[in-house]
Amino acid sequence: MTDPTSLPNSVSQGPDDRGFFGIYGGRFVSETLMPLILDLDAAYRQAKEDPAFHAELADLHKNYVGRQSPLYFAERLTEHLGGAKIYLKREELNHTGSHKINNCLGQILLAKRMGKTRIIAETGAGQHGVATATVCARFGFPCEVYMGATDVERQAPNVFRMNLLGGVVHPVTAGAGTLKDAMNEALRDWVTNVEDTYYIIGTAAGPHPYPMMVRDFQSIIGQEVKEQIMAAEGRLPDMLCACLGGGSNAIGLFHPFLEDKDVQIVGVEAAGYGLDTDKHCASLNAGKPGVLHGNRTYLLQDPDGQILEGHSISAGLDYPGIGPEHSYLRDTGRVEYVSATDTEALEAFQLLCLTEGIIPALESSHAIAEVIKRAPTMDKDQIIVVNLSGRGDKDVNTVSKFLGKGSLAE
Amino acid sequence: MEKTRIDTRFAACKAENRAALVGFITAGDPDLDTSLEIFKALPKAGVDVIELGMPFSDPMAEGVPIQLATQRALAGGHTMAKTFDMVRAFRKEDNETPIILMGYYNPIYIRDPKVFVKDAREAGVDGLIVVDVPPEHDDELCLPARDAGVNFIRLATPTTDEKRLPKVLANTSGFVYYVSVTGITGTGALDADKVAIAVKRIKEHTELPVAVGFGVKTPEQAEAVGRNADGVVVGSVLVNAIRDSLDGEGKATEKTVAAVTDIVKGLAEGCKRAKA
Numbered sequence: 001m002t003d004p005t006s007l008p009n010s011v012s013q014g015p016d017d018r019g020f021f022g023i024y025g026g027r028f029v030s031e032t033l034m035p036l037i038l039d040l041d042a043a044y045r046q047a048k049e050d051p052a053f054h055a056e057l058a059d060l061h062k063n064y065v066g067r068q069s070p071l072y073f074a075e076r077l078t079e080h081l082g083g084a085k086i087y088l089k090r091e092e093l094n095h096t097g098s099h100k101i102n103n104c105l106g107q108i109l110l111a112k113r114m115g116k117t118r119i120i121a122e123t124g125a126g127q128h129g130v131a132t133a134t135v136c137a138r139f140g141f142p143c144e145v146y147m148g149a150t151d152v153e154r155q156a157p158n159v160f161r162m163n164l165l166g167g168v169v170h171p172v173t174a175g176a177g178t179l180k181d182a183m184n185e186a187l188r189d190w191v192t193n194v195e196d197t198y199y200i201i202g203t204a205a206g207p208h209p210y211p212m213m214v215r216d217f218q219s220i221i222g223q224e225v226k227e228q229i230m231a232a233e234g235r236l237p238d239m240l241c242a243c244l245g246g247g248s249n250a251i252g253l254f255h256p257f258l259e260d261k262d263v264q265i266v267g268v269e270a271a272g273y274g275l276d277t278d279k280h281c282a283s284l285n286a287g288k289p290g291v292l293h294g295n296r297t298y299l300l301q302d303p304d305g306q307i308l309e310g311h312s313i314s315a316g317l318d319y320p321g322i323g324p325e326h327s328y329l330r331d332t333g334r335v336e337y338v339s340a341t342d343t344e345a346l347e348a349f350q351l352l353c354l355t356e357g358i359i360p361a362l363e364s365s366h367a368i369a370e371v372i373k374r375a376p377t378m379d380k381d382q383i384i385v386v387n388l389s390g391r392g393d394k395d396v397n398t399v400s401k402f403l404g405k406g407s408l409a410e
Numbered sequence: 411m412e413k414t415r416i417d418t419r420f421a422a423c424k425a426e427n428r429a430a431l432v433g434f435i436t437a438g439d440p441d442l443d444t445s446l447e448i449f450k451a452l453p454k455a456g457v458d459v460i461e462l463g464m465p466f467s468d469p470m471a472e473g474v475p476i477q478l479a480t481q482r483a484l485a486g487g488h489t490m491a492k493t494f495d496m497v498r499a500f501r502k503e504d505n506e507t508p509i510i511l512m513g514y515y516n517p518i519y520i521r522d523p524k525v526f527v528k529d530a531r532e533a534g535v536d537g538l539i540v541v542d543v544p545p546e547h548d549d550e551l552c553l554p555a556r557d558a559g560v561n562f563i564r565l566a567t568p569t570t571d572e573k574r575l576p577k578v579l580a581n582t583s584g585f586v587y588y589v590s591v592t593g594i595t596g597t598g599a600l601d602a603d604k605v606a607i608a609v610k611r612i613k614e615h616t617e618l619p620v621a622v623g624f625g626v627k628t629p630e631q632a633e634a635v636g637r638n639a640d641g642v643v644v645g646s647v648l649v650n651a652i653r654d655s656l657d658g659e660g661k662a663t664e665k666t667v668a669a670v671t672d673i674v675k676g677l678a679e680g681c682k683r684a685k686a
């Protein structure tokens with residue numbers, strides 16, 4: 001592990017050719033998938049150099065997604081907390097309601113370039129599944145989404161949305177039936193259908209080049225924030241904050257700021273019932289380095305190397321791993337990783353509803369929860385930018401159950 | 411590297427004019443005692459080389475049969491230490507049958523790969539098959555294994571093209587495991603003609619024996635595959651036999667061991683006929 005005091009001069013240059021960020025990342029996949037991963041790497045590198053690829057993506061961002069997403073000054077939340085100025089990066093206003101579409105558009109264009117004819121994906125909260133089904137409909141691809149059976153139940157509205165968009169949802173009953181199991185099943189599909197299938201991974205994790213590629217597609221978030229905050233405030237923010245499932249919305253916001261050493265960066269993991277219980281998803285805070293789903297990264301695991309099931313009130317954070325770049329940023333000390341419990345997230349969820357008239361996703365509510373802790377301790381002229389990664393319509397049933405108001409469907 | 415029991419056994423099978431039967435079971439399935447009993451009974455029933463699965467919570471390359479076997483073992487509290495115990499117990503009675511540990515990288519990584527290969531070697535393990543460590547990461551486990559005197563057996567697959575094959579073979583020892591289908595264990599139907607072509611192709615690049623697995627279920631398939639290959643690997647059909655022998659509560663019965671050895675006997679006959 002790297003000593004945090006020996007912070008490298010540059011922490012944003014990774015990964016290397018083998019897909020490593022420090023010791024994290026890599027390509028830990030079976031031989032059957034290895035040639036596919038190498039093909040994908042080559043195709044992505046080509047696309048990255050091709051102005052036509054970027055032009056098509058930019059057009060879709062503007063006219064299909066509705067980018068750029070606003071950077072909104074949350075005046076009443078700021079007043080309520082009585083400290084730093086809080087800006088919300090409004091990714092929840094994107095078409096499909098979260099940041100996930102940024103990545104899906106990039107990858108579907110790549111799939112098209114590679115001549116693939118069938119798309120698969122894994123999903124937790126269903127936001128990535130919905131975004132994948134959306135781009136598949138838009139580009140005329142058949143779409144199959146693996147989703148843990150537990151998540152199918154707690155994110156029912158998103159299952160229906162995927163179906164409306166022509167996506168076929170496969171409930172996965174193995175394990176606890178959440179995101180990790182869905183990812184196993186998607187990998188099993190891919191290894192069986194190597195010729196025609198493109199696997200759109202939904203977060204900045206998996207074998208190289210996925211963590212890099214997904215980060216690149218999500219970095220539009222941080223790039224826009226940089227421009228927008230300069231326009232609004234004439235300076236960079238003091239702090240960035242985002243929630244972490246696999247880490248894609250966070251790395252998208254963080255990456256363009258990694259070399260700006262005066263910008264404090266905070267990632268928020270799901271602490272579930274609390275880090276002192278075994279019901280949480282805080283791999284960076286409570287896990288150990290290991291290898292799963294194609295990459296080396298911090299994982300929740302037992303002393304024998306068996307992967308543990310995570311828990312979070314939010315299905316999108318319910319993953320026992322984390323993208324490898326975050327593991328690297330943790331060890332180098334560039335980013336601070338904290339956590340928020342289910343209860344704190346629920347409180348943050350309600351506060352944003354009442355102060356700003358915005359219903360946030362439960363995932364994003366974890367980031368808001370950290371802002372609630374920090375903003376009051378900061379000066380009034382300091383600035384926090386928090387990533388509002390998704391909207392909370394999908395979560396209203398879950399929230400009403402937890403607030404003791406029964407299911408809205410009943 | 412020095413000769414291992416794997417090299418000796420493949421040479422012996424060749425001399426006896428039959429394809430080697432490589433049999434897979436999951437360590438600790440359905441419980442530690444029964445698993446050890448099955449393990450010990452395999453050589454006499456006709457298994458030449460034993461693959462002992464190290465259970466892992468997330469067996470990404472496995473189909474339902476081995477997924478379930480893994481779950482049975484882990485539900486019974488199986489650990490890596492117990493897998494090593496099984497190997498040591500086996501070695502007290504049999505110092506010739508090669509043992510290969512098969513599984514995924516994480517339970518090895520957490521113990522430190524160098525420590526793991528040393529412990530494995532001392533327990534009496536001859537080879538490793540670790541699905542998720544490709545040649546691109548040979549420095550992680552393959553080379554430490556070789557240095558410790560443990561064969562690292564690599565999978566070649568239908569997606570391993572001519573250009574990539576030398577890379578896959580470079581640090582492989584013991585034998586080459588050809589995966590007959592693109593897919594997970596326990597599913598696809600194997601095409602013996604295609605397999606024959608693939609085996610010939612691999613043999614142009616290596617002197618090592620080639621064993622073929624994924625999708626072999628019957629003595630007839632073993633015979634067909636064994637005509638061109640030096641070894642035939644079976645797994646899902648054996649763990650399915652274990653599953654089918656369990657009682658209503660998922661516990662082993664007096665039929666469990668025989669359920670496996672009966673199937674093995676048939677497959678071993680197929681391996682003999684292959685070269686007859």
Ligand SMILES: Cc1ncc(COP(=O)(O)O)c(C=O)c1O
Binds near residue numbers: 128245
């Ligand atoms: C709205 C929202 N935010 C965050 C996440 C977590 O994923 P990531 O950490 O990749 O951004 C999800 C995942 O489903 C999500 O739906």
